[in-house]
Amino acid sequence: MIRKQAFINCHFLIPVKAALRVFGLALLLTMGGCAIQSHGFLQPAGTIAVADRRLLIEVVLLMLIVVVPVLILTPLLVWRYRSKNTLSSYHPEWEFSLWLELLVWGVPVLIVAILGYMVWVKTIALDPYRPLKSVEKPMEIQVVGLDWKWLFIYPELNMATVNKLVFPADRPVHLTLTSDTVMLTLLIPRMAGQIDVMPGMKTQLNFQANHTGRYLGENTQYNGTGFAQQKFTVLALSPNEFSAWVGQVRRQASLLNQAAYAKIAVHDIAQHPIYFSSINGFLFESIIARYHGRPEIKAGTEKTRTTATGTNHDL
Numbered sequence: 001m002i003r004k005q006a007f008i009n010c011h012f013l014i015p016v017k018a019a020l021r022v023f024g025l026a027l028l029l030t031m032g033g034c035a036i037q038s039h040g041f042l043q044p045a046g047t048i049a050v051a052d053r054r055l056l057i058e059v060v061l062l063m064l065i066v067v068v069p070v071l072i073l074t075p076l077l078v079w080r081y082r083s084k085n086t087l088s089s090y091h092p093e094w095e096f097s098l099w100l101e102l103l104v105w106g107v108p109v110l111i112v113a114i115l116g117y118m119v120w121v122k123t124i125a126l127d128p129y130r131p132l133k134s135v136e137k138p139m140e141i142q143v144v145g146l147d148w149k150w151l152f153i154y155p156e157l158n159m160a161t162v163n164k165l166v167f168p169a170d171r172p173v174h175l176t177l178t179s180d181t182v183m184l185t186l187l188i189p190r191m192a193g194q195i196d197v198m199p200g201m202k203t204q205l206n207f208q209a210n211h212t213g214r215y216l217g218e219n220t221q222y223n224g225t226g227f228a229q230q231k232f233t234v235l236a237l238s239p240n241e242f243s244a245w246v247g248q249v250r251r252q253a254s255l256l257n258q259a260a261y262a263k264i265a266v267h268d269i270a271q272h273p274i275y276f277s278s279i280n281g282f283l284f285e286s287i288i289a290r291y292h293g294r295p296e297i298k299a300g301t302e303k304t305r306t307t308a309t310g311t312n313h314d315l
Helices: 002-038 047-080 098-125 239-250 258-266 283-292
Strands: 139-146 149-154 159-162 164-168 173-179 184-187 195-197 203-207 213-219 231-237 274-276
Touching: 047 098, 047 203, 139 164, 139 184, 139 283, 149 164, 149 258, 159 164, 159 239, 164 239, 173 184, 173 195, 173 283, 195 203, 231 239, 258 283
Parallel strands: 139 173, 164 231
Antiparallel strands: 139 149, 149 159, 159 274, 173 203, 184 195, 184 213, 213 231
């Protein structure tokens, strides 16, 4: 009798253990998604990302008007009109109901109309080319997409970085982007939506960080082996911290000209950020000009600004 009871208990515990394992695996998967969520636009840190999240929530709530009744009524109708339920009324000659037609067709038509209006309004409001309203002048940054890396040029500061985008918080940022390789897509999830970059073409992206912090930037365009590793660090600093960072970069006597650019363009994934304290001011335009059959723009009389090391280069 004891052995039989133990046998029953063991067989009873098998599905319980299996259920616990499935629950544990689901819990682990859910916890693993927290890291992704911490870098996503569901936790926005910028003006555009806040608007993107609000739009997503509005669209989801609007669609739930259709989804929730379907999920609730489908099992109820199946249960109520099952073959064994003889108490439910049966009307074999019924074929039309005005109220039912209005409900089935009217609600979806109304939702589609509202969604169309929202898309029209939000497409204009969240246009990546649309400058943000601010009393401060946007920071101009030129972006060049390369194989497995990103080059960020600061024309106003005469400096550049590789795989590290730094800017002041609470100030608009205007990116002008191009590619010197295949098509890429730049995305900073907690700041703004994605923007495509293509060889020989310029695209634009406007955004603003609402507070300081470290964020993730990446290439989301599937374009071959290594694309998933094309990520970069985004830093939004206070004005004082940004000024200190600029001074630190300028203390490095490294010039970004055509020769230096050719070297970084052919290297593999940049494991660490690279800094340039001075640049050729025509580099960005020269990259685009090559794809239009025009000769590279030369800066014959242009001189780089004097860096903290006292060097002054004729380009």
